[in-house]
Amino acid sequence: MTFDLIIAGTGPAGLMTANRASGYGVKTLVLERRNSVTDSLMGELVTDNALRFLGVKPDSEFVGNKYSEIVGESLDTGANIRVGEGLLGNSYLLDEDKCQELMRDRAEANGAEFRYRSRVDSVIKEGNQIVGLRYNGDQEERAGLTVGADGSFSRVFKTAGFTHPKWLLSYGVRWKLENCKNIDPNVAYFYVGRDVGLGYLWLYPRSETEINLGIGRVPSSKVNWDALMPMQSVLKKYKDSHPETKNAKIAAVNAGVVPCAGIIPKFTDAGVALCGNAAGQVSSIVGGGVTTCFHAGTLLAKHAKRIVDENDFSAKSISQYEKEYRKTKLASNIKNTGEGMWAISKYAMFNDPIEAAEIVLSQLDAGTLNSLIQGHAGIGDYMALLTDFLPMVLKIGKGYLRSIAVSGL
């Protein structure tokens, strides 16, 4: 066999797996349907963890900007919460293209092969064992370990027979704007509001004249979704109604989809493993997938080395990646936020999530909100919520109970 490992996809999950596995001497092939690793939406707002996984410094060319403050604000009422560096830790805006090229270059220097314009159709199965991938209709390549890092609509996931009983997607669009005016490059914004729906609009400055303006939204039901203004219209409305962006030029448009109901029940089997969006390894409430993909790819690469060394591609051997992954703190945060997001989506089917968001923005302190979003809220946070914000909890809780009753959650 020419390759030990075949990876479908060059998002952050596939690139990190290729980068690390090839570094361990694993013979790696990467198939990507696009023309290159760049010009895509890798995800850009990250904390120190992502830089550590990448092995780059905050002042390097791979980091486009750094924020000292993040503001959560209602587009409708202006109510806001300001989260400073002390609570947030460091927040960076990656230069996506440079980071993707870095991982590709490292992998190629280690001997990995990249094939572009290579659209994966299905896995190749021999009995219960996955032994490679079919792509571009009539081509195929075999390896002991096949990795599906091909995103939210993964062909590897589908054709290897994985399932996701709780599947909830967040849809996103991002504009890169140039020629903006009077932007404070130190402050990033998250906005909620009626036009946005169940999700948020974000503004990440790249400099005093350049920003990334995006929107991510979860459909709570078809009726609710159809009633909303289209996502690009929300961006246009924001752009046209703010003097800083009114005359800005749209330099690039990217769109993508992120799973946000947590990690899928099983993501390894004989000869195959999933990584990144394909496995639901995304921090659900904020839709953050870069660090979680780097983390999963790093772990998977370590196991790929062991699996190849032991020449054991059985389901049991590969499941050790899954077992170790599920024990990590990041995995437990994803699980908690996934359950939170699932509950919010059910709540939003029958209640007004924007009203709840307004209450949260006007009454909750930034520390508690941060803990809830990141999935590490402790019993103390919940007790504080119950005692200090009983009216709010009752209001949101009543709506939540109603949605449980109606939807049978």
Ligand SMILES: Cc1cc2nc3c(=O)[nH]c(=O)nc-3n(C[C@H](O)[C@H](O)[C@H](O)COP(=O)(O)OP(=O)(O)OC[C@H]3O[C@@H](n4cnc5c(N)ncnc54)[C@H](O)[C@@H]3O)c2cc1C
């Ligand atoms: C609008 C938006 C903004 C975001 N912003 C952030 C952010 O600021 N910070 C953050 O942490 N996260 C962010 N995310 C989330 C993050 O981008 C994703 O979680 C992350 O990119 C997932 O990486 P992945 O490698 O699993 O999949 P993807 O990035 O989706 O990569 C999958 C790759 O597989 C390829 N592929 C797909 N199908 C096939 C096939 N059949 N054959 C061959 N190749 C295939 C695709 O072309 C792609 O290159 C954002 C997401 C969206 C949609």
